[in-house]
Amino acid sequence: MNMKKALLVLAVLLFAAPPAWSGGEISVKDPWVRRNPPGASVTAAYMVIENRGRAADELLEIGCSCSASASLHITETREDSMAMKKVASIEVPPGDSVVLSPGGYHVMLEGLSGDMGETVTLEFKFRSGERISVTAPVVLNPPAASRRGHHH
Numbered sequence: 001m002n003m004k005k006a007l008l009v010l011a012v013l014l015f016a017a018p019p020a021w022s023g024g025e026i027s028v029k030d031p032w033v034r035r036n037p038p039g040a041s042v043t044a045a046y047m048v049i050e051n052r053g054r055a056a057d058e059l060l061e062i063g064c065s066c067s068a069s070a071s072l073h074i075t076e077t078r079e080d081s082m083a084m085k086k087v088a089s090i091e092v093p094p095g096d097s098v099v100l101s102p103g104g105y106h107v108m109l110e111g112l113s114g115d116m117g118e119t120v121t122l123e124f125k126f127r128s129g130e131r132i133s134v135t136a137p138v139v140l141n142p143p144a145a146s147r148r149g150h151h152h
């Protein structure tokens with residue numbers, strides 16, 4: 001087998017076998033948690049959930065190492081007020097992504113356990129059975145990555 005042929009075989013193998021670390025079709029990007037003043041017992045987490053698959057999926061549950069409870073919320077703006085409402089799940093359409101950002105969907109973290117430190121671990125459970133764990137920075141303002149392109 002000459003070099004060229006060997007490279008071709010290698011390329012075919014690389015593309016044929018999905019890497020084990022790909023984590024399936026759902027991914028969580030740009031997670032961050034808002035740093036609240038010391039003593040605050042609640043805060044929120046934001047991120048982008050991407051579904052590269054061909055079937056819809058649904059975020060069912062979330063957990064955080066930092067809080068007693070984590071639930072899915074949406075902020076609704078009415079005529080002159082804003083209110084938060086609990087949602088049972090968040091649908092992620094195939095080939096699309098859902099943005100959790102201030103003023104919209106967010107993860108409500110309640111019963112914070114002391115100082116959150118620099119990062120926290122968020123765990124996601126999806127209807128497809130997918131479980132994803134990400135490390136989110138605890139920051140005062142949204143990181144640049146999550147501000148990009150989300151001006152609605």
Ligand SMILES: [Cu+2]
Nearest residue numbers: 073084106108
């Ligand atoms: Cu909320």
